[in-house]
Amino acid sequence: MTQHGKIPFVDLGTLHRELEEELVTVFRSALRTAGFIGGPAVEGFERDFAQFCETQFCVGVNSGTDALRFALIAAGVQLGDIVLTVPFTFIATTEAISQAGARPDFVDINGRTFTMDPEKLRQYLETQCVPDEVTGRYVHKTLGRPVTAVVPVHLYGQMADMDPILELAAHYKLTVIEDACQAHGAESFSKKRNRWLKAGSIGRAAAFSFYPGKNLGACGEGGAVTTNDEELARKVAMLRDHGQSKKYYHDVEGYNGRLDSIQAGILRVKLRHLSRWNEQRRESARIYDELLAPLGGSVICPYKSSSSKSVYHLYVVRTQFRDELQKDLNEAGIGTGIHYPIPIHLQAAYASMGWKQGDFPESEEAADQILSLPMFPGLTADQQKQVTETISQFAISYAGR
Numbered sequence: 001m002t003q004h005g006k007i008p009f010v011d012l013g014t015l016h017r018e019l020e021e022e023l024v025t026v027f028r029s030a031l032r033t034a035g036f037i038g039g040p041a042v043e044g045f046e047r048d049f050a051q052f053c054e055t056q057f058c059v060g061v062n063s064g065t066d067a068l069r070f071a072l073i074a075a076g077v078q079l080g081d082i083v084l085t086v087p088f089t090f091i092a093t094t095e096a097i098s099q100a101g102a103r104p105d106f107v108d109i110n111g112r113t114f115t116m117d118p119e120k121l122r123q124y125l126e127t128q129c130v131p132d133e134v135t136g137r138y139v140h141k142t143l144g145r146p147v148t149a150v151v152p153v154h155l156y157g158q159m160a161d162m163d164p165i166l167e168l169a170a171h172y173k174l175t176v177i178e179d180a181c182q183a184h185g186a187e188s189f190s191k192k193r194n195r196w197l198k199a200g201s202i203g204r205a206a207a208f209s210f211y212p213g214k215n216l217g218a219c220g221e222g223g224a225v226t227t228n229d230e231e232l233a234r235k236v237a238m239l240r241d242h243g244q245s246k247k248y249y250h251d252v253e254g255y256n257g258r259l260d261s262i263q264a265g266i267l268r269v270k271l272r273h274l275s276r277w278n279e280q281r282r283e284s285a286r287i288y289d290e291l292l293a294p295l296g297g298s299v300i301c302p303y304k305s306s307s308s309k310s311v312y313h314l315y316v317v318r319t320q321f322r323d324e325l326q327k328d329l330n331e332a333g334i335g336t337g338i339h340y341p342i343p344i345h346l347q348a349a350y351a352s353m354g355w356k357q358g359d360f361p362e363s364e365e366a367a368d369q370i371l372s373l374p375m376f377p378g379l380t381a382d383q384q385k386q387v388t389e390t391i392s393q394f395a396i397s398y399a400g401r
């Protein structure tokens with residue numbers, strides 16, 4: 001990767017080379033002890049990650065999808081419930097809701113932050129739900145099902161606007177499960193509690209993914225549930241391990257959803273570097289912001305709020321000429337991504353649900369305009385200059401057409 005060489009979208013190789021000895025030691029130790037499932041590596045990582053997230057408990061699982069599914073089930077989501085989330089997310093959010101037995105329903109995003117719009121959540125709850133006289137829980141007027149939980153997604157490393165979401169959830173008796181799969185270490189300032197809060201520490205529980213490209217990524221699959229609720233943590237620990245409370249005593253039917261010891265050991269090593277890597281991402285975001293500022297409205301940089309500290313899992317710009325720009329960057333050897341091109345309500349997998357184009361306009365417009373630029377710890381200022389110069393040249397030539 002010379003100054004004018006190819007620039008990947010993500011570079012995990014360099015990061016792993018720096019830690020190679022430590023990572024190989026984890027693998028060697030697992031081989032020698034034959035400790036592949038559970039044990040001190042998993043328990044140690046769970047302790048460290050709970051501390052990092054400022055929660056009392058962390059339960060390691062096999063993926064972010066497992067984490068969300070187990071958290072929802074353990075929080076008491078029942079067959080047929082409605083669980084609210086946003087259509088502008090990765091499909092795992094709604095897969096986990098459906099697989100917990102519930103029906104996903106959507107609240108549109110705020111087009112500036114790309115996260116759940118609390119005003120739209122309020123409108124949904126006020127206009128579409130009524131309290132059930134017997135249970136006191138809120139029921140969807142036309143679907144006739146109880147609305148029991150909400151899953152705000154902290155997309156791209158930026159936390160959803162949690163204060164008003166928590167307030168609405170308390171009023172409407174909704175359980176809040178954070179989808180923090182892209183937000184390891186993100187923070188938001190709670191006016192209500194007058195302090196900064198870490199992603200994963202705010203809802204009843206939260207789900208994290210350790211998919212390799214995440215800010216904290218395994219060398220394989222991994223995930224975790226964080227919570228301050230001991231009973232919920234206990235249930236998640238059972239669900240991940242075939243519902244057993246002790247070996248071969250199965251209290252419920254569960255899943256095979258454990259975090260393996262090699263991944264836990266690797267994550268434990270990498271966790272020690274996470275705050276530094278997140279700072280590097282923030283610095284790279286600042287440089288992009290500065291270099292792209294002259295383009296004004298034609299390429300819009302990520303929104304920055306004074307009450308949110310993003311960890312820039314992705315650095316996503318918005319532009320009307322997204323497809324053409326992506327092609328141009330690609331031809332210049334610069335890797336990009338689109339996260340995500342089709343909002344969930346328009347995915348073929350949900351065709352039978354009756355959602356249509358126009359139902360969630362902010363998500364639909366965002367999906368047409370977003371472009372993720374190279375972002376990873378170790379991205380150099382020279383590389384960023386090359387990316388932004390290519391964008392600037394394109395913007396100038398495109399404006400002249």
Ligand SMILES: Cc1ncc(COP(=O)(O)O)c(C=O)c1O
Pocket residue numbers: 062063064065066089090092093153179181182208209210211222223
């Ligand atoms: C927002 C979001 N939710 C859930 C998941 C699921 O995580 P995993 O791939 O580890 O199952 C992801 C992973 O990409 C994600 O980005």
